[in-house]
Amino acid sequence: MTTTATTSAPTGALNASRTAATAARVLRQLRHDPRTIALMILVPCLMLILLRYVFDGSPRTFDNIGASLLGIFPLITMFLVTSIATLRERTSGTLERLLAMPLGKGDVIAGYALAFGTLAIIQSALATGLALWVLGLDVTGSPWLLLLVALLDALLGTALGLFVSAFAASEFQAVQFMPAVIFPQLLLCGLFTPRDKMHPVLEAISNVLPMSYAVDGMNEVLRHTDMTADFVRDALIVAGCALLVLTLGAATLRRRTT
Numbered sequence: 001m002t003t004t005a006t007t008s009a010p011t012g013a014l015n016a017s018r019t020a021a022t023a024a025r026v027l028r029q030l031r032h033d034p035r036t037i038a039l040m041i042l043v044p045c046l047m048l049i050l051l052r053y054v055f056d057g058s059p060r061t062f063d064n065i066g067a068s069l070l071g072i073f074p075l076i077t078m079f080l081v082t083s084i085a086t087l088r089e090r091t092s093g094t095l096e097r098l099l100a101m102p103l104g105k106g107d108v109i110a111g112y113a114l115a116f117g118t119l120a121i122i123q124s125a126l127a128t129g130l131a132l133w134v135l136g137l138d139v140t141g142s143p144w145l146l147l148l149v150a151l152l153d154a155l156l157g158t159a160l161g162l163f164v165s166a167f168a169a170s171e172f173q174a175v176q177f178m179p180a181v182i183f184p185q186l187l188l189c190g191l192f193t194p195r196d197k198m199h200p201v202l203e204a205i206s207n208v209l210p211m212s213y214a215v216d217g218m219n220e221v222l223r224h225t226d227m228t229a230d231f232v233r234d235a236l237i238v239a240g241c242a243l244l245v246l247t248l249g250a251a252t253l254r255r256r257t258t
Contacts, residue, residue: 019110022108024115026085040078040123048070048130052066052135064222067221068215070127074124074127076157079157079160080175082158082162083161083162083175084174108250120154124153125147132146140221141227142221149218149235152214152217159241159242160182163246163249188202188205190212210238213237216234
């Protein structure tokens with residue numbers, strides 16, 4: 001009697017070793033791409049420096065909007081870099097080869113998220129330290145809470161970038177998703193005007209956009225000494241949105257490129 005063994009790519013729970021191996025491979029590739037690393041690590045810092053001296057004659061204005069932008073800048077840069085880098089892996093065939101191995105979609109997405117999330121931690125720490133201790137950003141609350149929201153925003157940008165890369169056929173198309181995904185959130189997040197002063201329809205839309213809660217969380221740190229219930233709510237919503245988008249990214253990950 002003979003038996004035939006069949007193998008298939010895993011579809012169950014995440015495997016820690018496969019996820020870590022994927023993350024390590026992505027980090028090794030990024031190490032040889034200094035321009036991408038500079039974009040992720042340095043651009044938010046340079047934008048904060050520019051913003052500080054744009055409002056050189058009105059430091060209070062920098063205090064009012066600097067905290068919000070401390071979360072927005074990392075979100076934007078991580079979205080842009082992650083979407084392009086992931087799409088590059090798709091078009092080069094690397095992702096298809098990975099998915100032909102005993103590697104689940106969840107392992108791939110989690111590995112990418114872990115790799116870019118590591119850079120997001122460095123980025124958020126540098127930007128927060130620069131804003132607080134070099135540029136003199138004045139906040140009432142704990143710097144650690146400010147760092148937490150900045151990190152969650154960067155992770156949200158990573159998740160959004162991974163997700164939209166599934167729908168782009170070229171790097172140019174990946175960049176084109178920015179006006180559709182990022183710009184509406186930027187306009188409706190409450191940075192330019194309080195959300196409750198917007199048209200009711202726009203206010204309702206802003207209430208379901210994650211960047212709105214990122215800005216609200218930063219403003220809670222700006223105005224309150226202790227961690228408030230609203231801050232906890234905002235942080236959990238941003239984290240939950242990032243996790244949801246990562247899950248959707250795993251669900252839409254194609255095993256074959258077209």
